[in-house]
Amino acid sequence: MKELLLFLSCVLSVSADVLHEDININGCSDSDGEKMYGLDGEELAYADFNKQKEIYPLPPFIDPITIPGEYEHAVGQQQICRNNLKVVRVGMKDFPPKHIAPSGVMIYTRDEVEFGEKNTLICHVTGFYPAPVNVSWTKNQQKVTGSSINVPYPNKDGSFRQTFRLDFTPQLGDMYRCAVEHLSLTEPLTKIYEVEASARPDPGVGPSVFCGVGLTLSLVGVAAGTFFLIKGNECS
Structure with a gap:
């Protein structure tokens, strides 16, 4: 047994x-x-x-x-x-207070930025306790509404993470701000996203490269034709 x-x-x-x-x-x-x-x-x-x-x-x-x-x-x-x-x-006899400030706030776009094309701004907050956090959006210092919010999701260390999304259409010079509020914070944590000129590819790069490649191939073709013409004359 x-x-x-x-x-x-x-x-x-x-x-x-x-x-x-x-x-x-x-x-x-x-x-x-x-x-x-x-x-x-x-x-x-x-x-x-x-x-x-x-x-x-x-x-x-x-x-x-x-x-x-x-x-x-x-x-x-x-x-x-x-x-x-x-x-x-x-x-x-009530719960002892335990407030942990967010350890990270990130703001980024869902897709590659193209001017005039609809996109989504994402504000990701992690490392806070208790849940939830509150997020507010501004565009050029004006309040923006209509964002979508995921419910808090637990991390392995017992803290939480939460994701907020805002649909937008990028225009050069626009500035978006994601402000995070939590019980542990005396003032909001803020992240800024600016729509910069570097987000748009230079429209002249493509044609310039194409023309450069075409010119190079043309010169190579002329040189090769001249070489074979001379060789043909020597044989005859």
Whole structure:
């Protein structure tokens, strides 16, 4: 019997390689709530409690994934979460404050910039706790609305990351500003993106290179023709 138990212990201790990792988050606070499902570090679906629907933030070239009744389920889970939050607060005599400022803020474009062509500005914030952060956009010091927001996603160290997107059409000289607010910050963290002339290829480079290559090939052809003409005259 002892040998059998030892054998079973060895079998149970064998580990297998992890092929995929999924995550299911259901969280709440006094003013915010989150219900999100992710796979391998990417969001597959989350509940938008402002728009009152389930969001599937996958790119259009991926087959859509839908979960019938998931938003209604998320709303019910929020009520349970807030009831549990009240009970835990009483037992712990409220939660000790723990605020960690964002460790990184990046702003960049989704696609290569071309003047007059629609694009997306991305403001990525990571390393903060607790979630969420708030982001506001300005264009040439004027407030801009209509941005899209991903729900906070946990990092392996227990902090969070969150992504904000703003559709825009690049024009030379425009300046966009992404301002990040968090409980740990006394003033917003700001990143700036300027649409510069270097973003647009020089329209004269292509034709100039083409003409230069054509001229070189022409000169090589003339030289080769002259060489064979002289050789032909010597043979005759």
